[in-house]
Amino acid sequence: MDVEKVNAMDFGDFVAVFGNVIERCPLIAAAVWSQRPFSDVDDLDKRFCAFIDALPQSGQEGVLRCHPDLAGRELQQGTLTAESQREQSAAGLQSLSADERRRLAQLNAQYRARFGFPFVLAARLRDPAAVASELERRLHSPPAQELRTALGEVKTIGRLRLADLLRADPARL
Amino acid sequence: MDVEKVNAMDFGDFVAVFGNVIERCPLIAAAVWSQRPFSDVDDLDKRFCAFIDALPQSGQEGVLRCHPDLAGRELQQGTLTAESQREQSAAGLQSLSADERRRLAQLNAQYRARFGFPFVLAARLRDPAAVASELERRLHSPPAQELRTALGEVKTIGRLRLADLLRADPARL
Structure with a gap:
């Protein structure tokens, strides 16, 4: 996979592809798009994690509550x-x-x-x-x-x- | 409407009812549930707004990007x-x-x-x-x-x- 392809996506395509990386939280993928360009998959992964870590506790609980x-x-x-x-x-x-x-x-x-x-x-x-x-x-x-x-x-x-x-x-x- | 009824909801019911108050951001309703009990509708409304205001800019942009x-x-x-x-x-x-x-x-x-x-x-x-x-x-x-x-x-x-x-x-x- 070519990370350049990911970096070239507009936010609509990006959320369509990565919107459920965090279960039922397209908001997080949509926020992570702001951090592009990504150097590689690990970098992309780190951005998702960093967003979750930066949420207030209620938001972190909210992420969990979106899971079945x-x-x-x-x-x-x-x-x-x-x-x-x-x-x-x-x-x-x-x-x-x-x-x-x-x-x-x-x-x-x-x-x-x-x-x-x-x-x-x-x-x-x-x-x-x-x-x-x-x-x-x-x-x-x-x-x-x-x-x-x-x-x-x-x-x-x-x-x-x-x-x-x-x-x-x-x-x- | 009886705010007591809202305050008695478990998080599953709460997210099922209020999950799309912010378009395609059930995470926000799921986070707001942490703030219960609510004194009235205005209080509930203020909690949604406060959560959005507390997001980093990328998260606020993320909320917008979840809109059609x-x-x-x-x-x-x-x-x-x-x-x-x-x-x-x-x-x-x-x-x-x-x-x-x-x-x-x-x-x-x-x-x-x-x-x-x-x-x-x-x-x-x-x-x-x-x-x-x-x-x-x-x-x-x-x-x-x-x-x-x-x-x-x-x-x-x-x-x-x-x-x-x-x-x-x-x-x-």
Whole structure:
């Protein structure tokens, strides 16, 4: 992929391609466009991360709240974004037993009640058992630490999505 | 409308109802939820405005870049958000002549090239002639002043959308 191609995009094209690097936050891609030209993919990735880091805490919580539950209602109803759909499928979350699904729903609800945002995890790097045990573990984190952990996952998801986009058919870019 | 009802919403319901108060920026509603309880509609409105004001300039430009063109391709293709669709229709932008549409498209392109974000206007308060003359006028503003003007329009649009939502059937809330 040619970073020159990215640097030549107008903001409409840029947001159309990179608008969901951070789940349901096209505002962030639209802001990152202000920082062009980018020297390479890492530079582009760093700009997304820096924008998130510079948000006030309410904004960082807002980013997390734009994420769907893992194995939640949106996966059931088919209303996930294309990226989330692929990631949750890759983690095998579409083929849970009814019991596993109930258990995750319970843990997700406890997590949301405790922290005020949904449990976010770079799911495609895990399998269903790892998702559940990670959720159980993080449920007991101190809130300030958990906010940092969750934002780290958002950044990992974003980096993987960027890599997908830049590996993709250059004609799309 | 009962503000108590708003204050009792979990973040999922809140974002589902208020997620497009700022066009295509559910992140902002999701962040504003952190500020609850709200004393009344004005308080809620002020929280949206304060979040926008606290963003770095790139973030404020990002908010603007999430807005569609007035009388642009998305209106033609029917891919506007429901709120934008209603507002552009109220301004009569759906029934322009081919000449008027071409003229606006030209002005929109000039504006985007000059400022790096689309022309944003609380359209439902205007008619097509007023939209065009306002666009011609603002095209010559100094960039820093134009950023402030455009963000003022975003806030006006948000205030009107909030008022619609809070006047709406309380059963929706």
